[in-house]
Structure formats: structure tokens, C-alpha cells
Amino acid sequence: MKIAFIAIKGVDIIGGIETYTVELGKRLVRSGHEVIVYCIKTPEYPTPFRQDGVLFYPLPTIHHKYLEKIVLVFMASLHQFKVPELDIVHYHAIGPSIFSFIPRLAGRKTIFQSHGHEWERSSWNIIAKTFFHISEKLTFIFANDASAVSKNLKYYYEEKYKKSVTYIPSGISPKKPLSASKILRHGVKKSEYFLYVGRLSQEKNIEELISAYIGLEDTPVKLIIVGKERPEDTDYVTKLKTLAGSNKNILFVGPAYDDELVEWYSNALAYILPSRIEGLPITLLEAMSFSCCCIASDIPANTEALDNKGLTYPLNDHKALQQQLEYVTKHVAKRQLIGRNLLAHAYKNYTWSFISDEFIKLYSTNLSIKYKGTVA
Structure with a gap:
């Protein structure tokens, strides 16, 4: 499968969605799949580059609190048309997911993944919070399928929208402890x-x-x-x-x-x-x-x-x-x-191998192909 993730701010950002995308992406690559991750174009990362087998594609945006991410997602939603034989377009979070209808115009499957209720964040003003509420409602119309990182989110969406949501949690990468140096x-x-x-x-x-x-x-x-x-x-x-x-x-x-x-x-x-x-x-x-x-x-x-x-x-x-x-x-x-x-x-x-396996199942179900499992 060829999968595109829309979108993260950058590979050098400490953030839940950034970590999630990088960790999941490299394990999907190890399982034999192609992965593209859209991110913000910066002086450090002005052109496409590969890391752990994942192709990161920087795109320009407007550097503004309320516009930076949404403009990036819109640009990525258009750019994905240029990617041949793309199977899955994976949207992170409410807000960006409002554009999940765009890839479907080319017959591509879109997956929405919820990481939490964006409209609860105090950093957003009333206009932004209203947008997130509207985006949430439209996402369950536009996207082919949905997943959530917690059981609480899964139950919330299923009760509110009467649609099945797949629970796939966040994960950890087992590492050996290190002494202080x-x-x-x-x-x-x-x-x-x-x-x-x-x-x-x-x-x-x-x-x-x-x-x-x-x-x-x-x-x-x-x-x-x-x-x-x-x-x-x-x-x-x-x-x-x-x-x-x-x-x-x-x-x-x-x-x-x-x-x-x-x-x-x-x-x-x-x-x-x-x-x-x-x-x-x-x-x-x-x-x-x-x-x-x-x-x-x-x-x-x-x-x-x-x-x-x-x-x-x-x-x-x-x-x-x-x-x-x-x-x-x-x-x-x-x-x-x-x-x-x-x-x-x-x-x-909460291992990434388990999470990768679950996403391959979800993608395969939407593409109506036989699940082959992960090698990660």
C-alpha cells in the first residue's frame, strides 16, 4: 500500500501527533509499504527528504497561529493528487480532517484519526472552537473511516454519530534505560x-x-x-x-x-x-x-x-x-x-508494532484487500 499522512509541523517537533506519525510511518515502511508525510517547509527542511524510509514532503504555509496548520493541510490535500497510485490518505485530528473529502474526488480512501477534542483547548478563541465543532460533524460525513487513540474518544464518537470507530492507541518504542551522562x-x-x-x-x-x-x-x-x-x-x-x-x-x-x-x-x-x-x-x-x-x-x-x-x-x-x-x-x-x-x-x-498491525488491518479493510500482517 501507498499511504500519505496529512500533516505534521516537522520531524524535530516534540508533539503527540508528530511522534505518532514518525513512529507509525517507519514501521509501515518496514512492513513493506510506502509512506509519505507532509510537513511544514522550513530553512532546515526546504525540499523532500527521507528518514527511516519515510518520504517527508515539506510544503509552504502561512506562519500564523490560526492558519499555519490548516493551510498546510489544504496544500497537502491538493498536492496528494500529484502522487500516483496513492491508496490511503490519513488525516490527523479534527480541523485538518475537514479536507478529507478532497482525496475522495480521485477515488482515494481517507482515514480520520482523532487525538482528542481540539475545541476543548483554551488556546483557541471562540471562532476556532466553533470551526472544530463544525469540522467534527463534517468529518464523519467526508471520511471513509475513523479511528481514535483512546477508548473514551471511541465511545464518544460512536454515541454521538452512530458510526463505528476503531480504537488504536498511542504507542511506545521499547528502549534500554541509560545512566545519567x-x-x-x-x-x-x-x-x-x-x-x-x-x-x-x-x-x-x-x-x-x-x-x-x-x-x-x-x-x-x-x-x-x-x-x-x-x-x-x-x-x-x-x-x-x-x-x-x-x-x-x-x-x-x-x-x-x-x-x-x-x-x-x-x-x-x-x-x-x-x-x-x-x-x-x-x-x-x-x-x-x-x-x-x-x-x-x-x-x-x-x-x-x-x-x-x-x-x-x-x-x-x-x-x-x-x-x-x-x-x-x-x-x-x-x-x-x-x-x-x-x-x-x-x-x-502500547507497542508500536501492535499499533502498526492494527492500522494495516484498518487500511486493508477499507481497500478490501487481504490483510498480510506486519513485519515490524
């Missing part, structure tokens, strides 16, 4: 820091984590915040740094990739995800795969991922989060047991 420059030691990894955006609710951490009394444990801010998040990140104040144990270390990111996960005392909104959080699954003791807000996506094997706290209750931080600091054996249980849970339910 690159991260030592930040003055950290094993099991002596709390960790957050992800976007520095409002829906991640990082201020709640900082407030909970500040409430701890005389703790030697640092708080490490790993992630990259987008231009539209500058004011929010300024707010976070103001909240952190002069506390030298709260470190904003920027984005981390490859071995450095593995080191952060491998040596953390605990991983914390205080999000207000998630689809199925890849960073939480990644932390679980490194046997991290995980603490998360009690939103449905987080509780689904943890499956009663990690620790949760009521969203918007930083005192409750503070108590969980204190608990895992004091109870070493318990936090290690939580980490081991989460590791087993992640490896059983």
Missing part, C-alpha cells in the same frame, strides 16, 4: 528530580505542578521541565518562569531528543503529567516504558493510560498533587513497585 550538566542525580516532558502550553497545566512543588518543604529533589515553547506560548512560559521565581531547583531545560530524553526518563524519581486535556498522552506512555513512577491529573485520558496502576490526583488541586509528590519521595519501595507495574502494562498494551 548528558543530563549531568544540569546538576542532577538519579532519583533526585521530578520530571515533566511535553509542550509548554496552557492545556498542559504546568503551573499546577510548579505550585505543588513549591509547597514541598526543604526538598532536595529538583523539578525538571523538558519541552519546547511555540511562539504562541511565549506569554504562558513567561508566566511559568515568574511563578517559579528564583527557585534554583526548578529547571527549564528546553527540548530533549534521543539519548538525552532517554536519560531524563531513566533517572527520574517520578514523572508528572498535570494536563487539563489529552487524547492518549505519548509522554506518559514513554515514562511508563522506563519504569517511571507516574503521577497524573485524573482526566479520562490519563486514567485510561494508567489503568489504576499509577497515581492520580484531582485536576486543579495542587495541594493533592503536592501530597502525591511527598508520598513518592518518602516511599521508595512503593514508587518502584508502581514503576514496575506500569512498565509491564505499557509493554503489554
